[in-house]
Amino acid sequence: MFIALLKLLVLLLLLLLPALLAARQLGMARALGVFAASLIITGIAGLLTPFWESMIVQSGLVLVLLVLSAWIFLAPDSWSSLVDFLMASALFSGVFVVLLSTAVPFGNLEWGVRFVSHMGLVDIHKPMETQQVRGNEDWREYHVTSDKLREQDPELFWRSRAGEFPFSAQGFKTSIEMEVPKPENVFRIMSYGDSNTEGPTDGDWSAILNTLLQTRNSPARVYEVINAGVAGYSSYQGARRFLQEWEKYEPDLVFVSFGWNDLPGAVDQPDKAYKPSSPILVKPLRFLVKYESYLALQHYVLSRRSPRKLQVKESRVPLPDYLENMASFAEIGRAKDIEIVFLTRPYRATTQEILKKPGWRSRVPSYNDALRRFAQDRGEQLFDVQMYFENETSGLFSDETHFDPQGLDEMAQFLVRELDARRLLQEP
Helix, strand or coil: CCCHHHHHHHHHHHHHHHHHHHHHHCCHHHHHHHHHHHHHHHHHHHHCCCCCCCCHHHHHHHHHHHHHHHHHHHHHHHHHHHHHHHHCHHHHHHHHHHHHHHHHHHHHHHHHHHHHHCCCCCCCCCCCHCCCCCCCCCCHHHHHHHHHCCEEECCCEEEECCCCCCCCCCCCCCCCCCCCCCCCCEEEEEEEECHHCCCCCCCCHHHHHHHHCCCCCCCCCEEEECCCCCCCCHHHHHHHHHHHHHHCCCCCCEEEEECCCCCCEEECHHHHHHHCCCCCHHHHHHHCCCCCHHHHHHHHHHHCCCCCCCCCCCCCCCCCHHHHHHHHHHHHHHHCCCCEEEECCCCCHHHHCCCCHHHHHHHHHHHHHHHHHHHHHHEEEEEEEEHHHHHHHCCCEEEEECHHHHHHHHHHHHHHHHHHHHHCCCCC
16 A cells, blocks of 8 residues: 555655646646646546556556646746747647646546555446345356456457457457458358367367367368467357357358256346347446456445345356357358357356256256257257267366366367368368
């Protein structure tokens, strides 16, 4: 706390320094103008803080205020002449007024909220205060606001932070930057799923599958496997992300693996109702959520809702909705000649063991069973991952639902064998 207070004191002194120098050299009228300019500069820096490294913004702010102070101290007449020239311009005067009424209150408010929130004097929106009800496992708010690898998305609820390791500039967990439009010789595979698909920071089965397929590359066919998995995603989110992306990235084959996050009880609203009422809000909210001042406001508004008024629904995505989401993948695939391959959702316990578990986990096999029937009835491709890992392997999970490194490798090998057996790679 002492260091934080020292930083604040230094910043306040730097903020006042140009005005104090102007008061001594040019009089109080000029000093007030300089102080207004200093507030605009700090306000602009505050508005930029969410988009640049905080240290870079702070260093840049200090440098600009020092340069302004040096200019007023060393060449006050030059400064005064420049101000007279600019204020004679109606355009500059208008811009000055706009900045004074926007950058000053909002940018400096951001600085203030960041300072007091980091000292623990003000709270910003935190998930467990608003969504944790009687031990329920609804982690949506965690991913929306507190998962540092995600950013809020009002349509998908959250998405991975594009350009922040381990995610590419396009927002996928891969080192591959996909060419758009897709080159004719590229066979592009995209893997949509939850945290089991995304994998740990340092590995995933999509990356291993990509490495395995590179040995088959030729001038006529180059394989790309793109990990589109996102931790915490339900089939609702996955289907909507696929609808956003298929036309741009033109996948030839898509893996679809959901059915774990669909099942936990949803606090207040299931996934299909857990979104803004209008898509017009998407971009403004995606912008606003970067500001701690907005998150602080959000926290104090949401905190007025009594936890007793929140109700736990049966699940984030009920089974009929889960099948509708699977149908969304299938229908786009058939219409656009994209091979959709559904994957049953794997877990460490045997089916008999998980059926005995308390709560929603006992219903995970029912989603896999429904997916099997869905694929059979519609003639869709399905790889029974859960059955393979239950009957053919053992000890390849790091916890109840995620592969360990050996499991990731085994998953990739399994997919290659299935792809070859069903002739789905379309090798020229």
